[in-house]
Amino acid sequence: MVERTVRIGSTHGLHARPAKLFTQAAAASGAAVTITKSGGKPVNGASILAVISQGIDHGDEVTLVVEGGDEQTVLDGLVDLLLTDHDE
Amino acid sequence: MQITGTGIGQGVAVGPVVRMAEPLPEPVDRPSHLDPKLEGERARASMSVVAAELMSRGAKAGGAAQDVLEAQAMIAEDPSLVDEVANRLENGKTAERAVFEAFASYRDLLAGMGGYMAERAADLDDISQRVIAHLLKLPAPGVPDPGHPFVLVARDLAPADTATLDLEKVLGLVTVDGGPTSHTAILAREKSIVAIVGAADATGLADGDTVIVDAANGLVVSDPSPDEIATATTRIAERAALEAAPVTPGALADGTSVPLLANLGSADGAPEALRLGAEGVGLFRTEFLFLDADTAPSVTDQQAQYTKLLTAFAGKKVVVRVLDAGADKPLSFLNDAAEENPALGLRGIRALRHSEVILREQLTALAAADAATDAELWVMAPMVATVDETRYFTALAKELGIRVAGVMVETPSAALIADRVLAACDFASIGTNDLTQYTMAADRLLGTVAKLQDPWHPAVLRLIADVGRAGAELGKPVGICGEAAADPLLAVVLVGLGATSLSMSPSALADVRASLARYSPDDAKSLAGAALAAEGAAEARAAAQAVASEITTAPQAAP
Numbered sequence: 001m002v003e004r005t006v007r008i009g010s011t012h013g014l015h016a017r018p019a020k021l022f023t024q025a026a027a028a029s030g031a032a033v034t035i036t037k038s039g040g041k042p043v044n045g046a047s048i049l050a051v052i053s054q055g056i057d058h059g060d061e062v063t064l065v066v067e068g069g070d071e072q073t074v075l076d077g078l079v080d081l082l083l084t085d086h087d088e
Numbered sequence: 089m090q091i092t093g094t095g096i097g098q099g100v101a102v103g104p105v106v107r108m109a110e111p112l113p114e115p116v117d118r119p120s121h122l123d124p125k126l127e128g129e130r131a132r133a134s135m136s137v138v139a140a141e142l143m144s145r146g147a148k149a150g151g152a153a154q155d156v157l158e159a160q161a162m163i164a165e166d167p168s169l170v171d172e173v174a175n176r177l178e179n180g181k182t183a184e185r186a187v188f189e190a191f192a193s194y195r196d197l198l199a200g201m202g203g204y205m206a207e208r209a210a211d212l213d214d215i216s217q218r219v220i221a222h223l224l225k226l227p228a229p230g231v232p233d234p235g236h237p238f239v240l241v242a243r244d245l246a247p248a249d250t251a252t253l254d255l256e257k258v259l260g261l262v263t264v265d266g267g268p269t270s271h272t273a274i275l276a277r278e279k280s281i282v283a284i285v286g287a288a289d290a291t292g293l294a295d296g297d298t299v300i301v302d303a304a305n306g307l308v309v310s311d312p313s314p315d316e317i318a319t320a321t322t323r324i325a326e327r328a329a330l331e332a333a334p335v336t337p338g339a340l341a342d343g344t345s346v347p348l349l350a351n352l353g354s355a356d357g358a359p360e361a362l363r364l365g366a367e368g369v370g371l372f373r374t375e376f377l378f379l380d381a382d383t384a385p386s387v388t389d390q391q392a393q394y395t396k397l398l399t400a401f402a403g404k405k406v407v408v409r410v411l412d413a414g415a416d417k418p419l420s421f422l423n424d425a426a427e428e429n430p431a432l433g434l435r436g437i438r439a440l441r442h443s444e445v446i447l448r449e450q451l452t453a454l455a456a457a458d459a460a461t462d463a464e465l466w467v468m469a470p471m472v473a474t475v476d477e478t479r480y481f482t483a484l485a486k487e488l489g490i491r492v493a494g495v496m497v498e499t500p501s502a503a504l505i506a507d508r509v510l511a512a513c514d515f516a517s518i519g520t521n522d523l524t525q526y527t528m529a530a531d532r533l534l535g536t537v538a539k540l541q542d543p544w545h546p547a548v549l550r551l552i553a554d555v556g557r558a559g560a561e562l563g564k565p566v567g568i569c570g571e572a573a574a575d576p577l578l579a580v581v582l583v584g585l586g587a588t589s590l591s592m593s594p595s596a597l598a599d600v601r602a603s604l605a606r607y608s609p610d611d612a613k614s615l616a617g618a619a620l621a622a623e624g625a626a627e628a629r630a631a632a633q634a635v636a637s638e639i640t641t642a643p644q645a646a647p
Binding site for chain 2: 017044047
């Protein structure tokens, strides 16, 4: 199990297109991915409904936990997605 | 076979029918007689079919729409949602009910978050309906997208459906319900969609049937012959040529000027109205500034909107109607009392007089916008029934700097004493929709009495004639700003009854312009006389049509 805490880079937060890209990647990784908004409960990173209903905004801190498969590579890839501003 | 209904506009369309499925009822909460595992398989299968459909629609659409549709596809088989469905199946619910409840729980969650999330809540309803429709082996609700041009046949359209209509694909529109002033009819008129509303027998049309939609004659022809299709195709080409014809000011055959003006609901429609040859604005509705608001907008905000409108029509006449709230357009800050008969209640000038500060602010903003621009601003009050109300409004308007103040004639009382009403103001504009509703005592929003909502009725025409005569005697303008002015033949009758200008949806301007040019002032009076003498609306239309045919087919006199 690997984990990392990062700040959201997308201007409009983890909604709409950024949320879609993130959950698509999490689902495709085959690993178990959870995402936790600072102060919140962990939710399934492959569920777009669970992710958008966290109301994660630009600059919010989230913790990613990846378990199974090539954990480190999956984590690095997902962190990249969260740090990128997809709304530019 | 011919199906009759109320035609909107003068257009013709030919194409294959695609029916719009009706919204699904909420699945009944009853115990399933299937094993939860089997129900789970059914649910997941339908969810993935819907997801695949949404993905393929996204791939076809491309661009921003593709991102939206792909996100919807992911929602359709979201793992959290699958868990929520499974929990409910364990409790013995049917797949339909479990899907309905699971989507509804996320829907409520998102709606509660407000803003962007709340807007996505409607997407969840749509996806939920699609999955449930697939489970029930029913067509998906909403506006269909068959991928080719089609004639849409529906019971009626919800405002949300009309927003998503692809006008490139929808050749024509036929609805089973709805009257000439229904939401769908108004939309069709605005967007120039060839439409027939209230075509009760259209329920018998099936997907793929070729039909001719003949709005000018209020007919849907199913199973047309090759000859009928050829005739319709010729008419479509003729209409295209008419629309492409150069735009000239409205006038009768002898050159008598009849200014053709636009009805607008916001300043955004100005460029399109000008392109279609509007010589000004005959009815600018100001409700858009106030609807969805808990309080009236500030004078500054209003002034900016009016300035935008008046700037677009520099050098032209613009008639603005002050706030017409009440009845079908209630505003809580003006009148929050529940009324048994809102159409007969505290509405229009009555409500404004009750909350005079709102009227004062609106007139102040209008006068300021007028002073800063070059259009010729006229302002009028809605729902005036008495001379006292007329005097009240014109005095207040003049006090606040409005130069030309008039009233709308929508009540039979104002029409019957039009000489005294016009003596107390600068002009009158006849709102034929409400005047018909009040003359015929038939709620214009009620489908069951839609037949009575016909401005061709001689009782309505006689009231219009009274106003026209009073205007001529006093030398004051009498305009028409209801849907009646958009009917090319009725427009000629209205001019014959004394109307000095006609205001309509911009899409109707070309047809009315072409129609007026065929008749002299005496012809218009003959048409009006024939219609006035008829015993009912249908007879009045037929009588005017008969006189018109004689005039347009008579051999030209030798020079």
